[in-house]
Amino acid sequence: MTRSAVLGYPRIGAKREVKKATEAYWAGKISADELQKVAKEQRAERWQTLKAQGVDVIPSGDFTLYDHVLDANYTFNIIPSRFAKANVSDLDRYFAMGRGRQVGDVDLEAQEMQKWFDSNYHYIKSEVSSSTEFKLNNLKPVDEFLEAKAAGIVTRPVLVGPITLLLLGKVGRDEPNAASFEPLSLLDKLVPVYSELLKKLEEAGATKVQIDEPSLVMDVTANLGQQYQSTYEAFARAAPGLKVTLATYFGRLDKNVEFVAKLPIDSLHIDLDRAPEQLDSVVAAVKPTSLKLSLGLVSGRNIWKNDLAASLAIANKAIEQLGKDRVVVATSSSLLHTPVTLANETRLKPEERDWFSFATEKAAEVATLAKALSGEDVSSALEANKKSIQARRDFEKNSDAAVRERLGKVSQDMYHRKSSFPARIAAQDKVYNLPTFPTTTIGSFPQTKEIRLARSKHTKGELSTEEYECFLENEIKHAVEFQEQIDLDLLVHGEPERNDMSQYFGEQLKGFVFTENGWVQSYGSRYVRPPIVVSDVSRPHPMTVRWSSYAQSLTKRPMKGMLTGPVTILNWSFPRADVPKEVQCKQLALALRDEVVDLEKAGIFAVQVDEPAIREGLPLRQVDWDAYLTWAVDSFKLATAGVEDRTQIHSHFCYSDFNLIFEHIKRLDADVISIEASKSDLKLLQAFHKFGYQNLIGPGLYDIHSPRVPSVEEMKERLKAFKAALPNQKHLFVNPDCGLKTRGWTEVKAALENLVAVAKWARQEYA
Numbered sequence: 001m002t003r004s005a006v007l008g009y010p011r012i013g014a015k016r017e018v019k020k021a022t023e024a025y026w027a028g029k030i031s032a033d034e035l036q037k038v039a040k041e042q043r044a045e046r047w048q049t050l051k052a053q054g055v056d057v058i059p060s061g062d063f064t065l066y067d068h069v070l071d072a073n074y075t076f077n078i079i080p081s082r083f084a085k086a087n088v089s090d091l092d093r094y095f096a097m098g099r100g101r102q103v104g105d106v107d108l109e110a111q112e113m114q115k116w117f118d119s120n121y122h123y124i125k126s127e128v129s130s131s132t133e134f135k136l137n138n139l140k141p142v143d144e145f146l147e148a149k150a151a152g153i154v155t156r157p158v159l160v161g162p163i164t165l166l167l168l169g170k171v172g173r174d175e176p177n178a179a180s181f182e183p184l185s186l187l188d189k190l191v192p193v194y195s196e197l198l199k200k201l202e203e204a205g206a207t208k209v210q211i212d213e214p215s216l217v218m219d220v221t222a223n224l225g226q227q228y229q230s231t232y233e234a235f236a237r238a239a240p241g242l243k244v245t246l247a248t249y250f251g252r253l254d255k256n257v258e259f260v261a262k263l264p265i266d267s268l269h270i271d272l273d274r275a276p277e278q279l280d281s282v283v284a285a286v287k288p289t290s291l292k293l294s295l296g297l298v299s300g301r302n303i304w305k306n307d308l309a310a311s312l313a314i315a316n317k318a319i320e321q322l323g324k325d326r327v328v329v330a331t332s333s334s335l336l337h338t339p340v341t342l343a344n345e346t347r348l349k350p351e352e353r354d355w356f357s358f359a360t361e362k363a364a365e366v367a368t369l370a371k372a373l374s375g376e377d378v379s380s381a382l383e384a385n386k387k388s389i390q391a392r393r394d395f396e397k398n399s400d401a402a403v404r405e406r407l408g409k410v411s412q413d414m415y416h417r418k419s420s421f422p423a424r425i426a427a428q429d430k431v432y433n434l435p436t437f438p439t440t441t442i443g444s445f446p447q448t449k450e451i452r453l454a455r456s457k458h459t460k461g462e463l464s465t466e467e468y469e470c471f472l473e474n475e476i477k478h479a480v481e482f483q484e485q486i487d488l489d490l491l492v493h494g495e496p497e498r499n500d501m502s503q504y505f506g507e508q509l510k511g512f513v514f515t516e517n518g519w520v521q522s523y524g525s526r527y528v529r530p531p532i533v534v535s536d537v538s539r540p541h542p543m544t545v546r547w548s549s550y551a552q553s554l555t556k557r558p559m560k561g562m563l564t565g566p567v568t569i570l571n572w573s574f575p576r577a578d579v580p581k582e583v584q585c586k587q588l589a590l591a592l593r594d595e596v597v598d599l600e601k602a603g604i605f606a607v608q609v610d611e612p613a614i615r616e617g618l619p620l621r622q623v624d625w626d627a628y629l630t631w632a633v634d635s636f637k638l639a640t641a642g643v644e645d646r647t648q649i650h651s652h653f654c655y656s657d658f659n660l661i662f663e664h665i666k667r668l669d670a671d672v673i674s675i676e677a678s679k680s681d682l683k684l685l686q687a688f689h690k691f692g693y694q695n696l697i698g699p700g701l702y703d704i705h706s707p708r709v710p711s712v713e714e715m716k717e718r719l720k721a722f723k724a725a726l727p728n729q730k731h732l733f734v735n736p737d738c739g740l741k742t743r744g745w746t747e748v749k750a751a752l753e754n755l756v757a758v759a760k761w762a763r764q765e766y767a
């Protein structure tokens with residue numbers, strides 16, 4: 001019999017229950033017990049839903065109130081001393097690690113977060129050092145297993161594997177030999193604690209466990225065969241009755257399969273959505289062993305209906321070699337990257353809705369596949385699926401000829417600005433002579449309750465478009481006055497009209513569709529509703545010009561228009577599956593190019609095209625990088641190079657280490673780039689220096705993801721460090737490390753006043 005497995009499921013609730021409860025708890029509106037009650041209900045609902053879809057192997061322990069990597073850190077006591085020492089409850093300590101905490105005399109900076117592989121989910125980086133003392137700080141995985149068991153469902157607990165956990169971690173601040181310290185050197189200390197946990201799971205009645213080692217699809221693990229062998233041997237000794245599924249996803253194992261196939265585990269899971277080409281080599285490698293192979297056929301990363309007939313053909317290929325009992329069909333990864341269910345979508349046209357599957361529907365697909373392979377009669381489900389797939393194929397043929405033709409005619413010079421940077425900056429200085437150390441922000445101002453309320457009333461038709469636009473103008477006016485009052489130099493309109501930086505553009509472009517409830521977790525309690533690219537993309541009308549021009553009409557200071565770049569819009573959308581991403585990205589670039597030129601025509605001095613997602617879209621294997629970066633950077637250039645020299649092009653990046661792709665960042669040729677540098681130490685800036693970067697830089701002076709207000713002194717210190725790391729930059733742009741939409745006005749005001757004070761100090765200090 002072939003069984004079905006789901007590797008993980010969204011933990012936000014079909015109606016965003018978890019967000020509402022955690023935020024209410026943070027605001028002091030509900031107690032910890034009330035929050036835990038919601039969490040418990042949600043866990044139960046997830047298990048029952050998966051069971052109802054007919055899934056055989058159901059996960060537990062993947063539920064989280066903030067982040068599953070943070071959960072692992074907490075369980076294994078990877079708690080930096082500044083948090084361990086804080087006099088707060090366990091729950092508050094946990095949240096403080098994720099989001100920082102500034103209450104009374106407690107002032108804790110959040111831990112660094114980073115994108116989870118090439119997804120738009122952010123995890124909290126473990127901070128480890130030689131003084132980290134691993135121990136079981138809680139038994140969350142066991143507790144949740146027992147909770148499910150009590151509800152009548154025997155689950156497969158999910159753990160982030162120890163090697164991946166350490167590889168994704170960073171060196172803690174208290175490490176005396178920070179420069180040479182390798183987090184992975186702690187593996188021998190960590191494995192016994194994992195082993196203890198596995199033993200406890202076994203004692204609790206678990207017969208299986210899923211250990212996620214997605215880092216196995218990256219180049220770094222190439223030489224880790226020995227570590228894997230001893231780690232998984234230790235696990236087998238500690239909990240001999242526990243069948244381990246080693247889960248890899250988001251890419252291909254390549255050579256790693258050679259050592260992985262020899263591990264003392266029960267099954268190996270591979271991602272055949274992202275890397276279908278690895279099937280033959282993996283099957284060949286596991287065939288002589290007794291390993292089961294879990295085929296990740298149903299995508300955990302997109303929302304397209306699975307082509308069940310095609311999946312069955314792949315599964316049958318594996319079954320021919322391994323037999324039915326050694327094959328499991330599964331989701332390619334956790335479904336946390338997909339929305340919860342299509343059931344709450346009422347506005348999609350029926351023919352569009354029929355193209356998609358969200359998490360719950362994907363669970364049903366996995367179950368159907370397993371049943372089909374086990375000889376059960378699921379012919380009506382297969383027949384219905386065949387029809388849906390055919391309908392989508394028929395739609396795809398009707399592409400937008402004009403868009404494709406325009407893309408076909410793009411010439412080489414369209415990728416380049418008219419002059420090189422020195423000539424451009426001279427032209428720009430003539431238009432606006434910004435002071436040295438010019439201050440600016442990254443675009444958004446607080447998305448207040450009032451803004452969200454007005455937007456939702458407008459969506460529901462309770463506020464007319466005229467009233468809504470009047471409301472937005474008022475917000476913009478407030479933002480402009482505020483910026484003038486605290487004396488910022490390069491202003492923004494504040495983005496009150498945007499629900500989300502990617503969705504907002506998708507909504508105005510042709511070629512996208514939208515969901516009502518298709519929320520996906522981005523980090524902590526922040527969720528996004530990614531647009532879905534369904535056909536060729538074009539811009540029917542200007543998208544932002546109205547707001548930026550209005551803002552400009554209110555002030556003599558220069559205004560910076562604000563757009564999301566093509567790579568980011570695409571990365572934060574669900575792309576279509578029938579056309580290469582390069583094509584989709586360049587179609588977006590052309591649409592944005594028209595917008596950039598329109599902003600220039602409207603008298604906007606600077607245009608910022610945000611590309612925070614360029615790094616996260618990087619393929620996980622280095623051999624694939626150049627191909628991706630070539631079209632990604634070209635798309636940015638295509639979007640921005642249509643303007644005159646006098647228009648200042650900014651770009652912004654956050655939450656990533658750009659060292660490895662530096663040459664490509666340089667090739668973007670933005671006049672100014674603002675980058676996140678307040679949390680990821682100074683490595684990033686040193687790269688700018690090392691590679692002789694000429695254009696202007698605005699390293700983020702403080703972390704906007706935390707509610708704490710940075711002091712003048714600490715920002716001065718950071719600026720000094722930035723200057724030291726960038727000796728050739730005459731002056732720097734002075735700005736926060738990202739947009740301020742998640743913050744409140746009180747903090748923003750205090751923080752930006754301090755920031756302006758630092759810039760004024762710097763003008764004297766470095767005059």
Ligand code: MET
Nearest residue numbers: 442443444610612739740
């Ligand atoms: C994640 S990058 C955000 C950039 C955007 N302009 C903002 O300020 O919100």
Ligand SMILES: [Zn+2]
Nearest residue numbers: 612654738739
């Ligand atoms: Zn940002």
